[in-house]
Amino acid sequence: MRLRVQKAMLVFGKDWREVSRNWQVILPIVIVPLMISVLLPVILTVIPSLAATPGTPFSGFENMIKNLPNHIQEQLEGMTQQQVMIYIMALYFFAPFFLIIPLMASSVIASDSFAGEKERKTIEALLATPISDDELFFGKMLVSFIPSMIVTGISFLVYSTVFDLLSFNIFNGVLLLPNLDWILLIFGLAPAVALASIGLTVMISAKVKGFREAQQISVILLIPILALVFGQVTGAIIFGPMVTTALIGLFAIIDIAVFKIGVKLFKREEILSKLA
Amino acid sequence: MDFFAEAYGLSDVQEKRSRIRDLLEFFELWERRNDKVATFSKGMKQKLAIARALAHKPPILFLDEPTSGLDPESSKGIRDLMERLSKHEKHTILLCTHRLEDAEKLCSRVMIINRGKSVIVGSPDELRDSIAGQPVLQVTLKKLNQKVIEAVKELKQVKEVDVDDSASMLIITLDDVRSATPEVVRSIVYAGGMVLSVNALRPSLEEAYLKLIKEE
Numbered sequence: 001m002r003l004r005v006q007k008a009m010l011v012f013g014k015d016w017r018e019v020s021r022n023w024q025v026i027l028p029i030v031i032v033p034l035m036i037s038v039l040l041p042v043i044l045t046v047i048p049s050l051a052a053t054p055g056t057p058f059s060g061f062e063n064m065i066k067n068l069p070n071h072i073q074e075q076l077e078g079m080t081q082q083q084v085m086i087y088i089m090a091l092y093f094f095a096p097f098f099l100i101i102p103l104m105a106s107s108v109i110a111s112d113s114f115a116g117e118k119e120r121k122t123i124e125a126l127l128a129t130p131i132s133d134d135e136l137f138f139g140k141m142l143v144s145f146i147p148s149m150i151v152t153g154i155s156f157l158v159y160s161t162v163f164d165l166l167s168f169n170i171f172n173g174v175l176l177l178p179n180l181d182w183i184l185l186i187f188g189l190a191p192a193v194a195l196a197s198i199g200l201t202v203m204i205s206a207k208v209k210g211f212r213e214a215q216q217i218s219v220i221l222l223i224p225i226l227a228l229v230f231g232q233v234t235g236a237i238i239f240g241p242m243v244t245t246a247l248i249g250l251f252a253i254i255d256i257a258v259f260k261i262g263v264k265l266f267k268r269e270e271i272l273s274k275l276a
Numbered sequence: 277m278d279f280f281a282e283a284y285g286l287s288d289v290q291e292k293r294s295r296i297r298d299l300l301e302f303f304e305l306w307e308r309r310n311d312k313v314a315t316f317s318k319g320m321k322q323k324l325a326i327a328r329a330l331a332h333k334p335p336i337l338f339l340d341e342p343t344s345g346l347d348p349e350s351s352k353g354i355r356d357l358m359e360r361l362s363k364h365e366k367h368t369i370l371l372c373t374h375r376l377e378d379a380e381k382l383c384s385r386v387m388i389i390n391r392g393k394s395v396i397v398g399s400p401d402e403l404r405d406s407i408a409g410q411p412v413l414q415v416t417l418k419k420l421n422q423k424v425i426e427a428v429k430e431l432k433q434v435k436e437v438d439v440d441d442s443a444s445m446l447i448i449t450l451d452d453v454r455s456a457t458p459e460v461v462r463s464i465v466y467a468g469g470m471v472l473s474v475n476a477l478r479p480s481l482e483e484a485y486l487k488l489i490k491e492e
Contacts, residue, residue: 014279125328129283
C-alpha cells in the first residue's frame with residue numbers, strides 16, 4: 001500500500017498540538033541550541049576577541065590547525081592570529097555541533113512518540129485507526145524532525161549573524177557565513193543524520209514500555225555523532241564539500257534502511273498484547 | 277476527536293465539526309470540550325472513548341469491557357448510554373463483558389464463550405430457560421399453615437414445593453408457570469391463605485451461566 005503523506009501529517013498535527021503545549025518538552029529544544037549556537041561561540045570566541053586577548057583560546061587549537069588540509073592552511077596565510085582564530089572557530093570548530101543540535105532537539109519528542117502514548121494509555125485507540133504502519137511511523141518521525149530542523153535553521157541563522165557581525169570588522173567587511181560547506185551541512189547532512197537518529201529512536205520508543213527507557217537507550221545514538229565532533233576538532237575529519245556530500249549519501253541510504261526496518265519491526269499486535 | 281474523525285476518513289470540515297458537536301453533546305461532554313482529557317474522571321474518559329469510536333458512524337460498535345474499573349455511578353452512566361445508543365440511535369453494539377448483569381440488562385442476544393468456544397447463543401430469556409429451566413412461582417403469605425401447603429401440593433400442575441417458614445413463603449415448581457399460576461393462587465385462597473405477593477422467579481443470567489459452566 002502507498003504511503004499517504006496526508007495521513008502522516010495528521011499524526012504529525014495531533015502530536016504537535018500536544019508537544020507545543022508542553023513547556024517541559026519545548027524548553028530543552030530551545031535552550032540547548034541557543035547554548036550551542038550563541039553562548040558557546042560568544043564565550044569561546046567573541047569575548048576573547050573583543051577583549052583583545054586572542055592568544056589564550058587560540059593556543060588550544062594549534063593541533064587542529066596543524067592537522068588541517070593544505071588548501072585550508074593556505075587560506076590562513078597572511079591572517080593575524082585573531083583572524084585565524086575567528087576563521088577556524090566560525091567555519092570549522094563549531095560545524096559538527098550543528099549535527100548535535102537536531103539530535104538533542106529531536107530526542108525528547110522521538111523518545112516520547114510511542115512510549116509516551118503507552119504511558120498515557122492512548123496508544124490502543126491510535127493503533128485501532130485505519131492509518132497504516134508506515135504512515136504512523138513516518139508521522140511520528142515528522143513530529144521530531146520538523147521542529148528539530150526549524151530549531152537547527154534558526155540556530156544557524158543566529159550563529160551566522162553572531163560571526164558575521166564579528167568578522168565584518170575583523171576581516172574588513174568580509175562575511176564568513178554562510179558558505180557552501182555550511183549550506184551542505186545544515187540543509188543536507190544535518191537533516192540526513194537527524195532522520196536516521198529519529199528513526200532509530202522512534203523504533204526504540206515503539207519497543208520499550210516508557211519514555212525514560214526510550215530516552216536512556218537513544219542517548220547511545222549520540223556516540224557516532226560525537227565521534228564526528230572529535231574528528232573535526234582534532235582535524236581528522238574536515239567537513240569539506242566532498243566529505244559532506246559523501247556523508248549525505250551515506251546517511252540517505254541509512255535513513256531509508258532505518259525507515260524500512262522500523263516499519264517492519266513495528267507490530268501493532270505485539271504492542272497491544274504487551275499492554276494487557 | 278478531530279484527529280480520530282479525520283483518521284477514519286471524515287475529511288469534510290463542516291461535517292466533521294457537526295458530527296463532533298453532536299457526539300459531545302450526546303455524551304454530555306460539550307461543555308468540557310476545551311478542557312484537557314487528563315482532568316476528566318474515568319467515566320468521562322470512557323464516554324469520550326465511545327464518542328471517539330462513533331465519530332465515523334461505524335456499522336457495528338465493538339465495546340470491550342466498557343464499565344471495567346468504573347465506580348457504580350459511572351458504570352450506570354455508561355450502561356444508560358449504551359441503552360440509548362442501541363434503542364434510540366439504533367446502533368448495533370457488540371459488547372464483550374464479564375458482568376452478566378450488564379449483558380442481561382442491555383443485550384438482545386448473548387453468546388457465552390468458555391475457553392474460547394461458543395457454548396450457547398440466544399436472548400437472555402432463552403438462555404435462562406434452556407440452561408436453568410422454567411421459572412418458579414414465589415408466593416408470600418401473611419401467615420403460612422399446613423392446610424395451605426397441602427392444598428398446593430395436591431394440585432396436579434405442581435411438581436415441587438419448597439417452604440420458607442421464616443419468610444412465610446412458598447417456592448413452587450410448575451410445568452408451566454404462566455397457565456398454572458391462577459389455579460395455584462385460587463387453591464391457596466380457598467385453603468384460607470392470605471396472599472401478599474406472587475412472583476414468577478427466573479434465575480438470573482449469572483445463575484444460569486454458573487450452572488452451565490458447572491455442567492461443562
